[in-house]
Amino acid sequence: xxxxxxxxxxxxxxxxxxxxxxxxxxxxxxxxxxxxxxxxxxxxxxxxxxxxxxxxxxxxxxxxxxxxxxxxxxxxxxxxxxxxxxxxxxxxxxxxxxxxxxxxxxxxxxxxxxxxxxxxxxxxxxxxxxxxxxxxxxxxxxxxxxxxxxxxxxxxxxxxxxxxxxxxxxxxxxxxxxxxxxxxxxxxxxxxxxxxxxxxxxxxxxxxxxxxxxxxxxxxxxxxxxxxxxxxxxxxxxxxxxxxxxxxxxxxxxxxxxxxxxxxxxxxxxxxxxxxxxxxxxxxxxxxxxxxxxxxxxxxxxxxxxxxxxxxxxxxxxxxxxxxxxxxxxxxxxxxxxxxxxxxxxxxxxxxxxxxxxxxxxxxxxxxxxxxxxxxxxxxxxxxxxxxxxxxxxxxxxxxxxxxxxxxxxxxxxxxxxxxxxxxxxxxxxxxxxxxxxxxxxxxxxxxxxxxxxxxxxxxxxxxxxxxxxxxxx
Amino acid sequence: xxxxxxxxxxxxxxxxxxxxxxxxxxxxxxxxxxxxxxxxxxxxxxxxxxxxxxxxxxxxxxxxxxxxxxxxxxxxxxxxxxxxxxxxxxxxxxxxxxxxxxxxxxxxxxxxxxxxxxxxxxxxxxxxxxxxxxxxxxxxxxxxxxxxxxxxxxxxxxxxxxxxxxxxxxxxxxxxxxxxxxxxxxxxxxxxxxxxxxxxxxxxxxxxxxxxxxx
Ligand code: SF4
Numbered sequence: 001x002x003x004x005x006x007x008x009x010x011x012x013x014x015x016x017x018x019x020x021x022x023x024x025x026x027x028x029x030x031x032x033x034x035x036x037x038x039x040x041x042x043x044x045x046x047x048x049x050x051x052x053x054x055x056x057x058x059x060x061x062x063x064x065x066x067x068x069x070x071x072x073x074x075x076x077x078x079x080x081x082x083x084x085x086x087x088x089x090x091x092x093x094x095x096x097x098x099x100x101x102x103x104x105x106x107x108x109x110x111x112x113x114x115x116x117x118x119x120x121x122x123x124x125x126x127x128x129x130x131x132x133x134x135x136x137x138x139x140x141x142x143x144x145x146x147x148x149x150x151x152x153x154x155x156x157x158x159x160x161x162x163x164x165x166x167x168x169x170x171x172x173x174x175x176x177x178x179x180x181x182x183x184x185x186x187x188x189x190x191x192x193x194x195x196x197x198x199x200x201x202x203x204x205x206x207x208x209x210x211x212x213x214x215x216x217x218x219x220x221x222x223x224x225x226x227x228x229x230x231x232x233x234x235x236x237x238x239x240x241x242x243x244x245x246x247x248x249x250x251x252x253x254x255x256x257x258x259x260x261x262x263x264x265x266x267x268x269x270x271x272x273x274x275x276x277x278x279x280x281x282x283x284x285x286x287x288x289x290x291x292x293x294x295x296x297x298x299x300x301x302x303x304x305x306x307x308x309x310x311x312x313x314x315x316x317x318x319x320x321x322x323x324x325x326x327x328x329x330x331x332x333x334x335x336x337x338x339x340x341x342x343x344x345x346x347x348x349x350x351x352x353x354x355x356x357x358x359x360x361x362x363x364x365x366x367x368x369x370x371x372x373x374x375x376x377x378x379x380x381x382x383x384x385x386x387x388x389x390x391x392x393x394x395x396x397x398x399x400x401x402x403x404x405x406x407x408x409x410x411x412x413x414x415x416x417x418x419x420x421x422x423x424x425x426x427x428x429x430x431x432x433x434x435x436x437x438x439x440x441x442x443x444x445x446x447x448x449x450x451x452x453x454x455x456x457x458x459x460x461x462x463x464x465x466x467x468x469x470x471x472x473x474x
Numbered sequence: 475x476x477x478x479x480x481x482x483x484x485x486x487x488x489x490x491x492x493x494x495x496x497x498x499x500x501x502x503x504x505x506x507x508x509x510x511x512x513x514x515x516x517x518x519x520x521x522x523x524x525x526x527x528x529x530x531x532x533x534x535x536x537x538x539x540x541x542x543x544x545x546x547x548x549x550x551x552x553x554x555x556x557x558x559x560x561x562x563x564x565x566x567x568x569x570x571x572x573x574x575x576x577x578x579x580x581x582x583x584x585x586x587x588x589x590x591x592x593x594x595x596x597x598x599x600x601x602x603x604x605x606x607x608x609x610x611x612x613x614x615x616x617x618x619x620x621x622x623x624x625x626x627x628x629x630x631x632x633x634x635x636x637x638x639x640x641x642x643x644x645x646x647x648x649x650x651x652x653x654x655x656x657x658x659x660x661x662x663x664x665x666x667x668x669x670x671x672x673x674x675x676x677x678x679x680x681x682x683x684x685x686x687x688x689x
Contacts, residue, residue, distance in 0.1 A: 016673040017666055025666060027673055029684050039507035047509070048475070050660070053670075056688045084528075091507045102688050123688060127681065153567070153596070153659070161663040163670055256683030264683050 003274025005171045006238050007206035010146035010271070014129045016163060025163045029128040032114045033060035033101070033155070035092040037133030041156035042095040052099055053162040059123050060096050060103040062089045063113045067421050068383050068410035076107060085421060104387075112386025112412040115139040115353035119223065120386055122252025126241045126268040131158055136353050136436065138229040142222035143249070144241035144271040146206075149230065170280040172205035172234065173273075176213040178287035183470040185363065186221030187355060187434070187453035189213065189285075190228040191293035195303040197283055202234030205281065208273060209239050213287035219248040220359040227354045228436050231300040240272040294340050294466050295438050295451040297328035302438075303451065304340055306468045312336035331440055332448050333428065341466050343450065346429035348373070348380040348461040349443070350407075350454050352417035355434035356385030358392050360454040364434075365398040367458035367472055373406035374464030380407045381423065383415040407461065419444045432460040475598045477656030481579045482625040483552030487616045488542060491557035495569040495590060498561065503528050503568065512568055513575030517543060547620045555612055556583040560601075561590025570597040580626045582633065584609050595649050596658060600628060608641045628654060 004012070016025040038060070045052065052058065065085035072079055077093070080086035089106060096103035104110040104117060111117070114132050118124040118140055130140040130147035133155045140147035150164065158164060174193055194201070207229045214222065222239045229237025239245075246265055249255050256264045291305035302325075304310070310329065313336060316322040329336060334343065350356070350364050361384065373380045382402050384390035390412055393399055399409045416423040417435040425431050425447025434457050438449040452460065459469040503515050506528060514532040519525075521543060523536040537544055543551070554573070560583040561569060570593045573581065580600040594601045604612070615635060616622045625634040628650060633641045652662065663670075678685050 014677075017669050025663060025670070027670070027677060040509040043507075043509045048658075048660070054685075056686050059688055088507055125683070128684065157660050157663065160660045161667075161670065162674070163663055163666075165659065165663065254687045256687070260683040264681070267681065 002278040003276040005173075005206075005273040005277040005279060006144060006208055006240055006271055007146065007169070007171055007236065008277070010127065010129070010144075010238070011168055013127065014146065019165075023165050023167050026129060026166045028131050028158050028162055028164055029057060030118070030123060030130045031058045031155070031158050032118050032123070032130070032132040032137070033058060033092070033096075034064060034114050034132070034134065035062040035088040036064045037152050038095065038155055039088065039091045040152050041133070041159060042099070044153075044156040045159055048160075050160045052101070052159045055100050057162060058101045058159070059118070059121070060092060060101055061111050061114060061117050062092050062106055063111075063412075064414045064418065065089055065421055066106050066111075066411075066413040068381075068413045068415045068423060070411060073107060073411045082422070109387035109391060112384070112389065113353045113356065113414055115223070115227065116356060116385030116389065119143065119219070119248075120252070120388055122249055122255035125249060125255065125264070126245055126271050131164065135230045135235075136227050138235060138237045139223050139227040139353060141226040141229065141236055141238040142219060143245055144238060144268065146236060146238070148235040169236065170205045171278065172202055172207045172281045172283070173210055173279040174207060174283045174285070175211035176209070176285045176287050176290075177211045178213055179216070180213055180287045180290065181470070183455060183473050184290055184292060185453040185455065186217050186224040188290055188293045189287070190225045190231075191295065191300065191303045191451060192285060192290045193283070194228065194232045194300045195293070196285065197232055199231060199299055199301045200233045201283075202229060202232040205234050206236040206238060207232060207234035208279075209237060210273070211284075214239060215242060218359055219244055220357040223357065224354055224360075228300070231436055241268045292453060292456050292469055293451075294343075294456065295449070296332065296334060296340060296343070297325070298331055298438055298440050299328070300436070300438060300451060302328055306340050306456070306466055308340055310334050310336060310338045310340065333430075341468070343430060344376065344465045345432050345450075345460050346378050347416075347425060347431040348377060348407075348457050349383070349416040349423075349431055349433040349435065350457050351381065351383030351385070351410075351415050352433075352435035353385065353414070354436045355454045356383060356389065356412075358389050360434065361389070361393045361398050362396070364454040364458040365401045367455050367469060368405040368407065368462065369401050371405055371462045373461045376464040377461055378429075380461040381410055381416060382407045383410040383423075384412050386412050405462070416443055418442060419447075425449075432457045432466065475596075475656050475658040475661065478579065478598060478600050478628050478653045480625065480627040480629065481552065482623055483579060484548065484550055485553045485555060485612070485616050485622050485624050486543060486548040486551035487555045487613050489555075489557060489613060492559045492562055493556055494562045498569040499572040500526065509571055510575055512572035513577070516572040516576040517541070550577070552577050552579045553624050553626065554578050554581045555609065555616060556581060557609070558583065558585045560586050561594075562587035567593050567597070570594045570599045574599050582609070582612065582624075595653060598653065598656070600626065600653065602626065602633060602643045604633065604641055604643060611635075611639070
């Protein structure tokens with residue numbers, strides 16, 4: 001019999017029961033809650049007179065709606081200008097207080113984007129099942145955890161039963177072998193993968209990122225990869241556990257200690273796919289072939305290397321694809337065959353659960369250091385993923401580098417990633433963004449998002465248009 | 475979820491096809507943090523003459539007296555008659571929430587949009603499909619007699635008119651079981667509570683660090 005994939009192992013470790021209709025009850029070890037998708041779930045619990053199954057499995061923090069300017073943050077909850085945002089944040093506070101769920105409230109230094117906070121606190125551990133009412137929960141798979149996003153009804157379901165009803169997915173392996181060039185990052189790898197397999201390429205599959213280039217990545221890089229598994233159509237992304245995983249987890253507030261730690265490490269070391277495991281689909285990429293990537297269109301698969309030209313619909317034979325290229329060019333205000341480097345930027349956003357960790361900020365600061373944001377760029381934002389990332393960056397002096405270069409240094413939150421708070425694009429503006437979705441209107445109605453790595457975003461801010469960051473690194 | 479076994483109630487005839495979820499509950503009310511509070515805004519654009527805002531007291535709003543739900547004779551209705559493709563449009567669960575909160579227990583129509591149909595069962599609202607000609611009978615009788623009531627019996631899968639006429643309807647056995655017993659997805663999973671507890675005990679032995687860490 002063939003061996004098991006990492007996903008198979010995680011599934012087997014958590015299957016409570018297989019039902020007659022082929023679905024399974026899967027036990028959930030950790031639920032992370034935020035203010036937008038949880039209120040109705042809590043209310044549902046109350047209306048049904050139910051109690052959470054296991055309080056200590058939950059952790060919460062507000063992120064989507066919180067303002068990121070110091071002025072608005074300093075006044076606390078009451079100072080949030082947008083009434084609906086304020087109510088959502090307040091409701092999360094009240095629900096967590098009522099049910100006794102640990103919450104990092106808005107101005108707690110541990111507050112931040114759910115997918116940054118979980119791993120940072122050791123609330124995400126290898127071998128866990130992790131869910132959150134947010135599709136980018138795939139991020140946590142970087143730790144060899146089975147993690148995916150769920151809807152509000154399911155948030156309530158997990159609160160009440162500690163289980164989810166799920167069907168097992170197929171296994172997809174994306175192997176990236178070789179060594180990345182300087183200035184090429186995890187973001188470029190994942191964008192290149194999505195460019196290759198498409199946004200539906202991972203549908204129905206759990207996606208394992210494997211190969212030497214993945215093993216060489218830091219945990220931050222692996223989180224960036226898994227974060228965007230969902231953009232490749234895979235609800236779940238995973239990376240095998242290795243020494244780096246264990247080293248990252250050790251000593252975090254909610255990580256096991258003492259005898260438990262040794263026992264845990266022994267278990268976690270087995271969280272790798274067996275050599276003879278069966279994958280339903282395998283895709284291979286060479287790390288050396290990957291250049292810094294820039295998305296030009298309105299879907300993450302519309303992505304190219306920085307030295308390429310925007311596609312020409314006339315060259316596309318498939319009528320459906322031609323139509324989508326035409327529509328995307330029109331929305332993005334780009335001409336066929338236009339070089340990527342000729343795209344001018346109005347705003348730059350460095351942040352989001354994809355790229356707001358310390359390593360991301362360091363990479364951007366390395367480029368920004370001693371340079372200035374171009375005069376034609378209206379706004380360049382740096383929004384750390386959590387209060388702790390912010391503190392660490394300030395300790396390293398990164399905030400100074402950014403502000404001296406003309407970037408705004410903000411308080412942690414989702415910010416311009418989805419523009420639920422006041423940070424947003426105006427109609428027609430182009431933005432170099434380190435986030436994960438370039439859908440129409442995602443960063444504000446009519447806004448034009450280009451997905452890039454933090455280093456590429458910083459380089460674009462300085463140049464005022466896209467440039468190959470490798471030319472700016474010595 | 476409250477069980478649905480049988481229900482007798484006043485009938486309101488909404489003689490329109492393709493009633494979409496945006497009409498059932500307009501989008502400005504989705505910003506809510508609640509699953510309740512949608513009742514006063516059910517069919518908001520039809521019920522009132524002004525444009526409704528979230529968190530507004532609807533008591534003082536100008537009422538559209540031409541809309542059937544506002545006719546005094548239909549006040550307190552709990553069974554809704556409608557035409558084909560009821561509940562089309564977005565997947566918002568707010569639509570059955572609003573109907574339920576207003577007081578409807580059943581909607582009878584010749585066809586429903588899939589997602590709305592599913593969402594209704596999850597929320598204890600019974601959607602019943604009858605044939606076009608049967609719908610015509612119900613609409614005609616309802617309009618002809620004030621105080622018109624129907625009896626909907628899920629166990630027997632029948633709709634009974636005051637004159638004794640009976641129509642039967644189809645319902646998926648599993649959904650019927652859930653609704654008769656008031657089992658929502660959570661209720662169903664909780665039927666396996668013993669299995670979950672047994673799993674949990676085993677899991678805690680294998681991975682004790684996953685328990686009690688966060689308080
Ligand atoms: S940063 Fe963006 S993608 Fe990530 S959780 Fe927040 S809104 Fe979602």
